[in-house]
Amino acid sequence: MKIERIETFLIRLPLKSPYETSGSRETHQTRVIARVESGGVVGWGESVAPETPWYSGETPETVWWLLDAIAIPRILAADLSGPDDTSRVLGWIKDHRMAKATLEMAIWDVFAKTANVPLAALLGGTRDRILCGVAIGIQPSVDALLDKIAMELEGGYQRVKVKIKPGWDLQIAEAIRKRFPELPFQLDANSAYTLEAIPLFKRIDATAPLLVEQPLAEDDIIDHATLQKAIRTPVCLDESIHSAEDTRKAIEIGATRVINIKAGRVGGLTESKKIHDVCEQNQIPVWCGGMLEMGIGRAANVHLASLPNFRLPGDVSASARYFETEIIGEPFTVEKDGTMKVPTGPGIGVTVLEKDIRKMALQTKEYRA
Numbered sequence: 001m002k003i004e005r006i007e008t009f010l011i012r013l014p015l016k017s018p019y020e021t022s023g024s025r026e027t028h029q030t031r032v033i034a035r036v037e038s039g040g041v042v043g044w045g046e047s048v049a050p051e052t053p054w055y056s057g058e059t060p061e062t063v064w065w066l067l068d069a070i071a072i073p074r075i076l077a078a079d080l081s082g083p084d085d086t087s088r089v090l091g092w093i094k095d096h097r098m099a100k101a102t103l104e105m106a107i108w109d110v111f112a113k114t115a116n117v118p119l120a121a122l123l124g125g126t127r128d129r130i131l132c133g134v135a136i137g138i139q140p141s142v143d144a145l146l147d148k149i150a151m152e153l154e155g156g157y158q159r160v161k162v163k164i165k166p167g168w169d170l171q172i173a174e175a176i177r178k179r180f181p182e183l184p185f186q187l188d189a190n191s192a193y194t195l196e197a198i199p200l201f202k203r204i205d206a207t208a209p210l211l212v213e214q215p216l217a218e219d220d221i222i223d224h225a226t227l228q229k230a231i232r233t234p235v236c237l238d239e240s241i242h243s244a245e246d247t248r249k250a251i252e253i254g255a256t257r258v259i260n261i262k263a264g265r266v267g268g269l270t271e272s273k274k275i276h277d278v279c280e281q282n283q284i285p286v287w288c289g290g291m292l293e294m295g296i297g298r299a300a301n302v303h304l305a306s307l308p309n310f311r312l313p314g315d316v317s318a319s320a321r322y323f324e325t326e327i328i329g330e331p332f333t334v335e336k337d338g339t340m341k342v343p344t345g346p347g348i349g350v351t352v353l354e355k356d357i358r359k360m361a362l363q364t365k366e367y368r369a
Ligand code: MG
Pocket: 188, 190, 213, 214, 238, 239, 260, 289
């Protein structure tokens, strides 16, 4: 397949409420949207790089630059034998995984639409509904957090994930367990701790969270193995995992018992599938992480999470939770049983509001083969 035309759009939308983690406080999300055309078929991709480089080194500006200067010219010059072939063309580029994933997502969408099948089918998905969880940022008080959890549970979510940071950890795990004795909840530290926190995590064990996500530094799977040996709660890796190779090594040394897969973090859907498969072969469950996606990225996540080893509820929540404005015509909703339907139309299976995207774009650029 030859990609004939690509357009990129930079859009920025306000969040309904600020989102705070151990490393950030965000009020808006800025995204690069890629529109890719081949043979009259249009595919869409959305970047997930946050506004500042707190999660990885990427930002919307670095995504724009990589696509503009390096990735788009290569893709327009290539002949792609299938969506996995994108990694042959872009795989030599070090880092910049969120940028590569933006373009790759749009190319997967084009291939699925050309074959007239849902993206899930092309990826090998087996579920028609995915398991939904919700991620809650750091709140002004413990009571505010508990009330927010109660509200989300009413919305149908099957599990709750709470961001933690030093000073906002053990007491909130204890408060959650006390108020919600049966609730499956998990904690996400975004690398805020060191091995000095082993005694703290041992105390957190008593509150029986489902898992603790990325407690230690991104580049330290060895210390994660040490921590995992010392505590009962399963360690889940997020920021540390960039590839199927990282995954294999982390599993081999006992650094992780669960993996959070985010296509943006690992360079796209092809690498996500490989990570899924490595985990499945090692009986390690995976779940689909979230980066406060708008509709296009959210749709891709829903299709990805339909693969069989996505056995734990992910951070794929309803569209309405984050933004007042949506860029797709069929916002995602959560059913009463805490699941979300996988779209059945071709490709990502949602109508992209192209006119709105064009109108709100802060920056656009067009490229032709
Ligand atoms: Mg995380």
